[in-house]
Amino acid sequence: xxxxxxxxxGGFSTISKVVLELYNxxxxxxxxxxFFDDVDMPRLMDHQTKFVSSLxxxxxxxxxxxIERAHRHMxxxxxxxxxxxxxVAGVLEDFEVAPEDIETIxxxxxxxxxILIEKPNVN
Amino acid sequence: xxxEAINEQLLRAIGVGxxxxxxxxxxxHFRNDTFNEWFGENDANxxxxxxxxxxxxxxxxxxxxxxxxxxxxxxxxxxxRTMTVALEFNHTPDTAQNIAVLVCQNITRIKELESMIDSYxxxxxRNTHEIKREKEQVEKLLLNMMPRAVxxxxxxxxxxxxxxxxxxxxxxxxxxxxxxxxxxxDPGVIVSELNDIYSALDRIGEQFGxxxxxxxxxxxxxxxxxxxxxxxxxxxxxxxxxxxLRYLQRRNETHPIQWQARIGVASGSVIGSVxxxxxxxxxxxxxxxxxxxQFRAAAEPMSICASSDFTGTLNGKFELESVPxxxxxxxxxxxxxxxxxxxDSTA
Numbered sequence: 001x002x003x004x005x006x007x008x009x010g011g012f013s014t015i016s017k018v019v020l021e022l023y024n025x026x027x028x029x030x031x032x033x034x035f036f037d038d039v040d041m042p043r044l045m046d047h048q049t050k051f052v053s054s055l056x057x058x059x060x061x062x063x064x065x066x067i068e069r070a071h072r073h074m075x076x077x078x079x080x081x082x083x084x085x086x087x088v089a090g091v092l093e094d095f096e097v098a099p100e101d102i103e104t105i106x107x108x109x110x111x112x113x114x115i116l117i118e119k120p121n122v123n
Numbered sequence: 124x125x126x127e128a129i130n131e132q133l134l135r136a137i138g139v140g141x142x143x144x145x146x147x148x149x150x151x152h153f154r155n156d157t158f159n160e161w162f163g164e165n166d167a168n169x170x171x172x173x174x175x176x177x178x179x180x181x182x183x184x185x186x187x188x189x190x191x192x193x194x195x196x197x198x199x200x201x202x203x204r205t206m207t208v209a210l211e212f213n214h215t216p217d218t219a220q221n222i223a224v225l226v227c228q229n230i231t232r233i234k235e236l237e238s239m240i241d242s243y244x245x246x247x248x249r250n251t252h253e254i255k256r257e258k259e260q261v262e263k264l265l266l267n268m269m270p271r272a273v274x275x276x277x278x279x280x281x282x283x284x285x286x287x288x289x290x291x292x293x294x295x296x297x298x299x300x301x302x303x304x305x306x307x308x309d310p311g312v313i314v315s316e317l318n319d320i321y322s323a324l325d326r327i328g329e330q331f332g333x334x335x336x337x338x339x340x341x342x343x344x345x346x347x348x349x350x351x352x353x354x355x356x357x358x359x360x361x362x363x364x365x366x367x368l369r370y371l372q373r374r375n376e377t378h379p380i381q382w383q384a385r386i387g388v389a390s391g392s393v394i395g396s397v398x399x400x401x402x403x404x405x406x407x408x409x410x411x412x413x414x415x416x417q418f419r420a421a422a423e424p425m426s427i428c429a430s431s432d433f434t435g436t437l438n439g440k441f442e443l444e445s446v447p448x449x450x451x452x453x454x455x456x457x458x459x460x461x462x463x464x465x466x467d468s469t470a
Contacts, residue, residue: 012243016236016239016240016243019239020232020235020236020239023235027202027203027204028202033203034203036203037203040205041204041205041234041235041238042238042241042242045235045238045239045242046238046239046241046242048239049239049242049243049246050242050246053243053246058246059243059246059247059249059250060246
């Protein structure tokens, strides 16, 4: 079985640092930060932990349907999506994730752009 | 710079929030920079209760009057971030003034880490649970294919050593006219009927210590004494066999398709092993299995046949009838004994 990026980069020990750093940067960012204005810390932390570990093949996986439902009420635009992508890539770079692996992770993220932005199920 | 001035400078600069509380009117006399950064530079008359609405002032007063200390936490938002600060009030021993020192430690990171660990451990627990469930399903499937002792050996060593089981009894059953039946009927109906019948036979066999080893179309093979020895192995297969027929008779009365079984039983030794590496299956084979198949072929519809050696071990518990050689279809030379339930049997 192919080793996941989650295992390759040291499992939870590394992922936890990535999650904390991502959390810092998201909250400080004026484009994506406002989405989290009214989200309490444990929920946001839960979200980030699952987000990072699912992107890296850790013990979380979400169906596109689940992702779509969780973001349905949010007014997400390309600008926000691009910014989040930049932030994710920036954090991974700082944790010395290899460029090709960053590309894989960001690619998996990019693949969900349509379900987050177009909101096909919202009338 | 005086020592006092240096002390104050240090107190202002440290990363811990410090304030002095006048316990008589709950006002704040001194606040360092960190404290102000977290809780704002409110007006000088602001009271403790204004800064920490959730704080139980009465409890604080009670603790302080006892000369004790009070530790609590408070959460607030600083920009978007939920900050959590641990508050510790210490009553000063100075008797001239009723003052408490409030020390505030930023435990936001600890709380964030706790939340993350909670989230992660829940994910891991859920995954562990799923893996356990899948493992149980695999185990259940494998236990359908082999006895538990064999499965345990397979699980521990990755292989199963072939074993000779002696003595055991083998039961072999098939249905008269199965090929015609399966070509006349809808395949789904045949499979459903076989499923129903084999499940019933399994249940009956289990009651008498007889275990199904394999089915192949209409051929059903079961054994008693594998893998655990059973000194009543012959009785186990015959008890199962007569009830198989009884079950089928009753079933035929209420079902459109008539299933006419032939059963052969034999005693002796068999070799039991897992055969195959990819599509493995637990199987038993040897002359005893062959003999049971031969007697099955020699049996009339809805009857049980065995050798006289076999029936000699049944101690008169069943009705026995010798079938003259030559009357059987399969082997003219086979000396064959038909086994039936005793007429007065209440079993």
